[in-house]
Amino acid sequence: xxxxxxxxxxxxxxxxxxxxxxxxxxxxxxxxxxxxxxxxxxxxxxxxxxxxxxxxxxxxxxxxxxxxxxxxxxxxxxxxxxxxxxxxxxxxxxxxxxxxxxxxxxxxxxxxxxxxxxxxxxxxxxxxxxxxxxxxxxxxxxxxxxxxxxxxxxxxxxxxxxxxxxxxxxxxxxxxxxxxxxxxxxxxxxxxxxxxxxxxxxxxxxxxxxxxxxxxxxxxxxxxxxxxxxxxxxxxxxxxxxxxxxxxxxxxxxxxxxxxxxxxxxxxxxxxxxxxxxxxxxxxxxxxxxxxxxxxxxxxxxxxxxxxxxxxxxxxxxxxxxxxxxxxxxxxxxxxxxxxxxxxxxxxxxxxxxxxxxxxxxxxxxxxxxxxxxxxxxxxxxxxxxxxxxxxxxxxxxxxxxxxxxxxxxxxxxxxxxxxxxxxxxxxxxxxxxxxxxxxxxxxxxxxxxxxxxxxxxxxxxxxx
Numbered sequence: 001x002x003x004x005x006x007x008x009x010x011x012x013x014x015x016x017x018x019x020x021x022x023x024x025x026x027x028x029x030x031x032x033x034x035x036x037x038x039x040x041x042x043x044x045x046x047x048x049x050x051x052x053x054x055x056x057x058x059x060x061x062x063x064x065x066x067x068x069x070x071x072x073x074x075x076x077x078x079x080x081x082x083x084x085x086x087x088x089x090x091x092x093x094x095x096x097x098x099x100x101x102x103x104x105x106x107x108x109x110x111x112x113x114x115x116x117x118x119x120x121x122x123x124x125x126x127x128x129x130x131x132x133x134x135x136x137x138x139x140x141x142x143x144x145x146x147x148x149x150x151x152x153x154x155x156x157x158x159x160x161x162x163x164x165x166x167x168x169x170x171x172x173x174x175x176x177x178x179x180x181x182x183x184x185x186x187x188x189x190x191x192x193x194x195x196x197x198x199x200x201x202x203x204x205x206x207x208x209x210x211x212x213x214x215x216x217x218x219x220x221x222x223x224x225x226x227x228x229x230x231x232x233x234x235x236x237x238x239x240x241x242x243x244x245x246x247x248x249x250x251x252x253x254x255x256x257x258x259x260x261x262x263x264x265x266x267x268x269x270x271x272x273x274x275x276x277x278x279x280x281x282x283x284x285x286x287x288x289x290x291x292x293x294x295x296x297x298x299x300x301x302x303x304x305x306x307x308x309x310x311x312x313x314x315x316x317x318x319x320x321x322x323x324x325x326x327x328x329x330x331x332x333x334x335x336x337x338x339x340x341x342x343x344x345x346x347x348x349x350x351x352x353x354x355x356x357x358x359x360x361x362x363x364x365x366x367x368x369x370x371x372x373x374x375x376x377x378x379x380x381x382x383x384x385x386x387x388x389x390x391x392x393x394x395x396x397x398x399x400x401x402x403x404x405x406x407x408x409x410x411x412x413x414x415x416x417x418x419x420x421x422x423x424x425x426x427x428x429x430x431x432x433x434x435x436x437x438x439x440x441x442x443x444x445x446x447x448x449x450x451x452x453x454x455x456x457x458x459x460x461x462x463x464x465x
Contacts, residue, residue, distance in 0.1 A: 005065040008085065012074060015057025016131075016139065016166055022054035023137045032135065032453040034164065053133075058166060059103075061085040069172040070128065075105030075165035083264055091172040092260070094120040098267040099296040105165035109158050111376060111420055113330070113357050113386050115212035115228060116173075118200050121362030124156040124373070126171040132163040135449025139166065144371070154444040157376040157436065159421060161457040162448055178234040179263040181256040182208070182227040183249075189339035192223050193385070196358045197335055199227065200383050215356035216250055220346050223356070224250045228263065237262075240269060241291055245281055247273050247353065271296045273353055274390055278302055324392035325401050326424065327351060329408060332359065333417040335383035341415050342387065348411075349404060355388035374437035375457075376418060384417070402426055421461040432458050 026032050035052030055076045062072040066089040073082055079093070080100035086092055097112035106112075107123040108130070120126060129143045132151060142152035155162060184205070186192040192215070199210050205227050212228035234257035240246040246266045249256060258266060270281065279285040280294060317323075327349065333341045335358070345354065361370040361380050370380035378384060393404050406426045412419050418435065419425070425432075432438065441457055 005063050005068075006089070007063040008061045010060040010062050010074065011057065012060075012062050012167065015055075015074065016133075018054050018057055019133060019166065020137065020139070022051065023133065025051060026053075026453075030453075031455055033455065034160070053164065055164070062167065064089060064091070064172075066091060069174070070169055071172055072167060072169050073104045074167060075130075076103050077105075078103050079107070080265075083261070086172055087175070087261060089172075090174055090176070092175045092264065093123070094126040094171055094173050095123045096264050097123065098265075099271075100265055100268045101297040104168050104170070108156055108165060108168065109160055110422055111157055113359055115214040115226070115357060117357060117359035117386070118196075118213050118383075119203070119211070119360075120173070121360065121370075122156070123170075125362040125371070128169045128171060130155070130165045130169070131167040132165055132448075134163040135445075135452070135454040137453075138448075140448070150444050151448055153371075153373060154375055154437070154440055156373045157421065158441065158444075159457055159460045161441070161454050161460055162444055163454070175260050176230040176232045177260060178231050178237065179212070179258050179260055180229045180231045180234065181253075181258065181263075183251075183254055183256065184225045184227060185251070185254075186223045186225065187221050189217075189220055189223065189342050192225060192356075193335055193338045195225060196338075196385065197383060199225075200335075200358060200360060213358055216247055216353045217342055217346075217356060218251075218353050220343050222251070225356075226250065230260065240266060241294070243283070243286055245270055245273075268296045269294050271299045272355060272388070272390065275299055277391075322394040322396050323401070325395050325399075325404050326392050327404050327408070328390045328423040329405070330386055330388045330420040330422070331408070331412045331417055332378060332384040332386050332419075333412065333415050335385055337415040337417070338385040338387070341411065341417075344411055345387070345389070345408075348407065349389070349393065351389050351391050351393065355386070357386040357388070359384050359386055374440040377437060378418060425462045427462055429458055429462075432462060436461075 023032060033052045035054055058074040058076040060074050060077055061082055062074060064071045064085055069091060071082065071086060078101050079096055082104065083092060083096060095112065095114050095116050097107050098114055102112060108127060112123040129141055131139055131141050133139055140148050142148040142155065144152055151162065199205050199213055204210055209229055210227045211230050213225060215223060215225040217223040237257050237259060238244065275281055278299060280289050360383050361378055363370055372380055395401055405424050409419060409426060
């Protein structure tokens with residue numbers, strides 16, 4: 001144990017050995033995939049025909065170094081478990097994705113974002129090194145420089161098509177006990193995007209520092225930026241894990257305070273606002289629904305059950321209601337085009353609310369430009385806003401399932417943006433390769449998975465099986 005480091009009781013070597021033995025057990029020629037029951041993905045997935053990789057021992061925190069402000073974490077460790085290990089040291093990951101059961105490996109290979117992203121970029125930008133089980137069955141340690149720098153750069157947004165992270169060393173940031181919130185209302189989207197630009201440039205708003213920033217648009221005439229500042233003092237503390245519902249507080253409160261723990265998971269209790277689809281926001285149902293089960297992974301399991309059994313869809317058909325298209329997406333739009341995209345979205349898609357999360361690729365600590373990531377090529381120096389919308393729309397007037405998602409994809413491309421790949425995608429292969437670094441991906445794939453044992457990136461993200 002290094003001086004200052006706090007090690008946890010994790011048999012990492014044994015877990016990696018179990019993983020490698022499970023890889024060896026997959027018959028030659030068969031696709032290699034994880035044996036994993038839970039997921040935060042909305043993409044369709046085919047049922048495995050052979051045993052998958054055993055990652056059952058890779059869900060822990062290996063150690064935290066409060067002096068160096070780093071953590072060594074296994075690839076299947078959830079952010080919920082990692083935060084529980086770092087907060088007692090007054091530390092947190094630089095970016096903590098909003099849902100508790102997102103894993104470190106998942107956030108890096110599949111991207112993640114949260115309210116500190118306007119300062120710290122995306123989760124993979126705080127990774128110092130990672131061990132990867134490649135498609136060839138080898139464990140390699142990838143760093144920004146050196147022998148495996150190509151894998152390090154291509155791993156973000158590779159979705160497990162190049163390998164699986166078994167260990168990640170990440171940077172941590174100091175935090176305080178509480179988070180003070182200012183909920184700033186905007187009735188004009190151009191004024192909102194101007195404010196985002198000012199906060200990003202100065203790190204402050206109206207003379208007060210801003211450590212984290214996100215927001216919600218209820219309509220083009222009603223949107224809120226939530227400006228957060230870490231603090232050791234709070235005159236009162238709100239609790240949105242009980243009867244209170246966080247997103248509903250934004251129009252009602254101009255100032256609010258949460259513990260840092262509750263701030264990090266403020267969106268998880270109601271899966272942003274999606275818990276309404278299960279009745280969890282109805283006052284009577286909410287009192288009966290145990291608080292420990294009001295969390296995103298529970299709702300996600302309910303969604304998977306509905307996809308499998310189509311109970312709600314059958315009821316809608318009996319009631320004469322049209323079928324519905326799932327529109328579950330997160331897209332990154334350049335800041336200067338955000339207001340226009342939001343107006344288009346409100347007019348054409350008509351889903352509300354939507355989440356707003358400003359981001360910018362992380363600036364280097366010393367001289368030099370920000371690192372570019374070829375499989376999700378956001379532009380260094382460019383301010384973006386992640387726009388998240390999650391729900392369904394009716395399929396009417398001769399439309400087909402997928403039409404609205406295709407419309408969104410075209411609008412995102414027209415705005416110079418990018419779309420995350422955790423949900424439905426409809427790109428043809430040529431467009432996909434252009435948008436998601438196809439040439440780079442193929443070169444890295446051929447080096448680390450020469451027999452293509454792992455499912456390809458396009459096949460994972462787009463192709464239906």
